[in-house]
Amino acid sequence: MPSAKVNFPISFHIGSTSISLHTVLEAAAFFTGFRYFIYLRKKQGDLYSSSSRISVIIGAIIGALLGSRLVGLLERPYELAQAASPLTYILSNKTVVGGFLGGLAGVELTKKLMGETKASGDLFVFPMILALIIGRLGCFTMGIYEETYGTASSLPWAMDLGDGLKRHPVTLYEIFYLFVTWTALALAKNKLQLRAGALFKLFMILYLAFRLLLDLIKPHYELAAGLSAIQLACAGGLLYYSPYILRPKKLLTIYA
Numbered sequence: 001m002p003s004a005k006v007n008f009p010i011s012f013h014i015g016s017t018s019i020s021l022h023t024v025l026e027a028a029a030f031f032t033g034f035r036y037f038i039y040l041r042k043k044q045g046d047l048y049s050s051s052s053r054i055s056v057i058i059g060a061i062i063g064a065l066l067g068s069r070l071v072g073l074l075e076r077p078y079e080l081a082q083a084a085s086p087l088t089y090i091l092s093n094k095t096v097v098g099g100f101l102g103g104l105a106g107v108e109l110t111k112k113l114m115g116e117t118k119a120s121g122d123l124f125v126f127p128m129i130l131a132l133i134i135g136r137l138g139c140f141t142m143g144i145y146e147e148t149y150g151t152a153s154s155l156p157w158a159m160d161l162g163d164g165l166k167r168h169p170v171t172l173y174e175i176f177y178l179f180v181t182w183t184a185l186a187l188a189k190n191k192l193q194l195r196a197g198a199l200f201k202l203f204m205i206l207y208l209a210f211r212l213l214l215d216l217i218k219p220h221y222e223l224a225a226g227l228s229a230i231q232l233a234c235a236g237g238l239l240y241y242s243p244y245i246l247r248p249k250k251l252l253t254i255y256a
Contacts, residue, residue, distance in 0.1 A: 008143025008162035025138030033131025059110025067102015074229035119197025198251035
């Protein structure tokens with residue numbers, strides 16, 4: 001019996017209005033991730049006061065918006081010259097990696113301005129993973145109509161994402177990896193004596209390393225050294241965290 005063909009992008013109708021499932025899931029990702037953050041903050045407590053945490057969140061949002069657009073713009077810089085509205089093009093292009101690294105820069109700058117040295121990222125880790133899983137489901141519903149699809153593949157699980165070619169379903173790979181990462185980080189949190197901030201560092205290292213490799217099987221513009229802007233951003237992020245990659249005991253409270 002032939003399998004049913006999925007028509008990408010996936011949408012649904014309310015009356016005469018067509019609504020993209022991606023739009024719904026993207027909104028759900030932000031809402032659910034933030035609500036989970038509030039829940040964890042109440043349950044686990046916070047090293048930061050409410051006013052200081054709000055400042056950190058604002059810094060993260062501003063940094064994420066700027067970083068996401070910057071890396072997104074560099075992904076296909078030739079398209080900017082062809083865009084009917086350059087501003088619209090810049091605002092509509094965003095990347096998760098750029099958002100994470102930009103958010104990190106925004107938080108560190110905000111903390112410096114506040115004179116704050118305490119780690120602030122651990123509370124964000126699991127809410128970010130949850131939001132990313134939901135968001136990637138939304139990306140999957142777009143098929144090839146968003147730049148999150150894979151190269152052609154003959155593997156048994158390769159999928160037709162809307163153009164008749166069997167491709168790597170890279171968004172599904174990422175969702176699976178995020179569940180594995182969540183499990184590994186939860187075990188590390190419960191079993192190891194981690195320093196404050198170590199959970200966030202571990203997440204960033206694991207995610208950046210994964211995206212550096214995953215984007216090898218995604219169509220991309222080679223910005224430099226055969227790598228895309230996202231891969232170069234991942235490499236830069238891993239270089240930033242290299243002291244912890246080379247000496248992982250620095251993440252533990254028992255490290256001397």
